[in-house]
Amino acid sequence: MVSPHSQLMKVTRRVIERSKPTREAYLARIAAAQDQFPARGVLSCANLAHGFAGLEGRDKIAIKSIREPNIGIVSAYNEMLSAHAPYKNYPDIIKEAARENGGVAQFAGGVPAMCDGITQGNAGMELSLFSREVIAMSTAVALTHNMFDAALCLGICDKIVPGLLIGALQFGHLPAIFVPAGPMASGLSNDEKAKVRQQFAMGQCGRDALLESEAAAYHSQGTCTFYGTANSNQMLMEVMGLHLPGSAFIHPYTPLRDELTAAAARRVLDLTVERGNYTPIGHVIDERAIINGIVALLATGGSTNHTMHLVAIARAAGILIDWDDFDALSDAIPLLARVYPNGKADVNHFHAAGGIAFLVRELLDGGLLHEDVTTVAGKGLRHYTKEPKLLDGKLTWVDAVEQSADAAVLRPLAEPFQPDGGLRLMQGRLGRGVIKVSAVAPERRKVRAPAIVFDSQEAVQEAFDRGELERDFVAVVRFQGARANGMPELHRLTPLLGVMQDKGFHVALVTDGRMSGASGKVPAVIHVSPETLLHGPIGKVRDGDIVVIDAVEGVLDVEVDAAEWDARPVAQPAHQESNEAGFGRELFGVFRAAAAPAEQGASVFGALVGEVDSKAGSDAGSKAAGATVTHARKATATQHQGA
Structure with missing residues (x-):
């Protein structure tokens, strides 16, 4: 051994x-x-x-x-x-x-x-x-x-x-x-599928071509x-x-x-x-x-x-x-x-x-x-x-086979693709998050660019359609955590940001939400904790703030004067109710109100181990309770009425 x-x-x-x-x-x-x-x-x-x-x-x-x-x-x-x-x-x-x-x-x-x-x-x-x-x-x-x-x-x-x-x-x-x-x-290659998705995003092919591509991949x-x-x-x-x-x-x-x-x-x-x-x-x-x-x-x-x-x-x-x-x-x-x-x-x-x-x-x-x-x-x-x-x-x-049958896919320990793993902890004034760097080219692992702040992935799509993303930027997408809307994967963002990166712009994503398990070539700092609705500092970012992402050193920061930063309030959702009803979402209000921060698993089962607070959520503390009390009371009241 x-x-x-x-x-x-x-x-x-x-x-x-x-x-x-x-x-x-x-x-x-x-x-x-x-x-x-x-x-x-x-x-x-x-x-x-x-x-x-x-x-x-x-x-x-x-x-x-x-x-x-x-x-x-x-x-x-x-x-x-x-x-x-x-x-x-x-x-x-x-x-x-x-x-x-x-x-x-x-x-x-x-x-x-x-x-x-x-x-x-x-x-x-x-x-x-x-x-x-x-x-x-x-x-x-x-x-x-x-x-x-x-x-x-x-x-x-x-x-x-x-x-x-x-x-x-x-x-x-x-x-x-x-x-x-x-x-x-194996069907249509994943690389070809991704290309068609980007072509569709740019209006270079129609829905029929996109559907045929997807059906050939998932067949x-x-x-x-x-x-x-x-x-x-x-x-x-x-x-x-x-x-x-x-x-x-x-x-x-x-x-x-x-x-x-x-x-x-x-x-x-x-x-x-x-x-x-x-x-x-x-x-x-x-x-x-x-x-x-x-x-x-x-x-x-x-x-x-x-x-x-x-x-x-x-x-x-x-x-x-x-x-x-x-x-x-x-x-x-x-x-x-x-x-x-x-x-x-x-x-x-x-x-x-x-x-x-x-x-x-x-x-x-x-x-x-x-x-x-x-x-x-x-x-x-x-x-x-x-x-x-x-x-x-x-x-x-x-x-097992003595040697890999394809060194472009699987390598021995003596000849790795890179000397370290595919995930990084990112932390700084915007909180704590993770980034998957194994698919991000080394030259794209550092981004310093102005923030464009969004409250939904639909808003990013609209900005893309209006031609407003033709520049260097960091998309800060907030109110996407478990407490806010159940933390859906932000699937729509992958081809949009990929298009902008392929055009030569320096782009990145920072969000308190999730990306797909297949998130790839665009640097994306995700699961940022505490989430905005738990009074997380990601909610302080404003359009034009310079956001610094350094996936080599694990830095997630913003270039704003310290006094100004401390004085800024955390944004609150304008239309929270829109995420609380329809498609069964009413039934999950109690889960949203009880979900732990992402670093604790975004789970409602904290009591299984008799411990709820950890480093990821401790800074939110009493502020988090105040920030979510209205939302939590709504969900709890609904449950009590049903009981």
């Missing part, structure tokens, strides 16, 4: 120490639940009879007898998400595999799964981030029947995997495996092939030990995919108390697993959304991480992959070049991952240096 890198150990020790009280409380809670096996054995006869009344045949007898372990299936299947459509037949595969291996499986419940690709730029996108909380609660509802000895979680995309994991961790005494479905085959069932949040999720579940090794990027509807699904059912039975290899999910996800996730995210230039999702996931297990941890690790973790938007390749090319197995081996051999961890495949992360094959019809794991 290779000695861990000093920076890896420094950050890990810091997280362990910071998390000690909350982690101990979490482990005590799941230890108390571990005394309740077999789960359904503690139910009354009436409870148990209800639990198997909907079944037939052998499955009904098996659950009634309480002799065989029962798997609860929680699925995000629907036909709205190409990535989740393949899940339709998974329960049948899982049930058959369970029966063949002395167990039983029940479909415990479905969770909602919305597609950001459909809702981006529309009102429905304002429900997207909080759908994570709904999915977590739906997972809890599915598992709360107490009928199960283990769980299989079927989910892939943006908020779905974090939500499933947050929910499953509240049943941390149960073994659980996450079951992917795999990416669609069949399976995960979208760019390296956004969905595929970052799949990479994380593998490196954090919750997938079967090598299962993330195997295509749907192939013999290997189906066999891996069946193998997940067989394996989770092996992890139950009854089989003597008890491995609860609350022990798999520990401080080292979370750190491993951050490392892999940095090494691959993964989604910026995980600077929030990983924080929320960690807190669900009593672990406290912040953006300082991401930043400190970024200094030590080299970038080993270039997958769109950090390069021209897609995840199919990444997988063919060597994929996660190659990546994990390189990082382990460099001491940049914790090897001595618990995983669903067994003790130690070395299990994930192997990839699955069907040899003579039998599922087998073989060692």
Whole structure:
């Protein structure tokens, strides 16, 4: 076993120490639940009879007898998400595999799964981030029947995997495996798709051409092939030990995919108390697993959304991480992959070049991952240096390739694309935010330009259409945080700012909102905390202020006289009510009013760890309460009236 890198150990020790009280409380809670096996054995006869009344045949007898372990299936299947459509037949595969291996499986419940690709730029996108909380609660509802000895979680995309994991961790005494479905085959290249989007933004092609381009890129069932949040999720579940090794990027509807699904059912039975290899999910996800996730995210230039999702996931297990941890690790973790938007390749090319197995081996051999961890495949992360094959019809794991099949996509540790990771912490008088620099050209990582202040992405589009962005500028887009409007991804901004940058202007974005998990070549400081509605200083910026962005040194500043800056009031929304109604937004008012700052995961579940305030939100303090009291009272009053 290779000695861990000093920076890896420094950050890990810091997280362990910071998390000690909350982690101990979490482990005590799941230890108390571990005394309740077999789960359904503690139910009354009436409870148990209800639990198997909907079944037939052998499955009904098996659950009634309480002799065989029962798997609860929680699925995000629907036909709205190409990535989740393949899940339709998974329960049948899982049930058959369970029966063949002395167990039983029940479909415990479905969770909602919305597609950001459909809702981006529309009102429905304002429900997207909080759908994570709904999915977590739906997972809890599915598992709360107490009928199960283990769980299989079927989910892939943006908020779905974090939500499933947050929910499953509240049943941390149960073994659980996450079951992917795999990416669609490669279609129109992401680079070509982006070009057509920019052409449409400039009026150089019509909607018919744009639609044909998008349909050629997103053309069949399976995960979208760019390296956004969905595929970052799949990479994380593998490196954090919750997938079967090598299962993330195997295509749907192939013999290997189906066999891996069946193998997940067989394996989770092996992890139950009854089989003597008890491995609860609350022990798999520990401080080292979370750190491993951050490392892999940095090494691959993964989604910026995980600077929030990983924080929320960690807190669900009593672990406290912040953006300082991401930043400190970024200094030590080299970038080993270039997958769109950090390069021209897609995840199919990444997988063919060597994929996660190659990546994990390189990082382990460099001491940049914790090897001595618990995983669903067994003790130690070395299990994930192997990839699955069907040899003579039998599922087998073989060692990762010795050399990358494409050095333009995936490189060894000795020859990285760049010596440090793909994310940076940005801080200064505008607050704290993050920037994804792995796709930003080095010469564009420093921008000093006048601010143009907007209150919505629609306002940016209007300014673009009027020709007002033909100059150097920093777009400051405020009132886009979780408290303001649910923190939708600002999808419309990517092609607009890309057009201006391609014309030779120095442009950048600063926002308290989110960008897509595929945010790319334009420097974008996002998730700025505290958000404007929490009295964040980003709300003090005025048109013409010189904004300084230095992604090399991590500087986010404004050139305004200190006395003037201190005296400026924070802007307040002119039409807040417009984001509170329509498309179901009324139902999410209580979430908006309760959401934590972005650095705390933008979650409403702060009470899970018994701690809400951290560095990201402490400066907001009492000012934040005053700034949002009217908005919060409105939402709370609505809830009380409904109650």
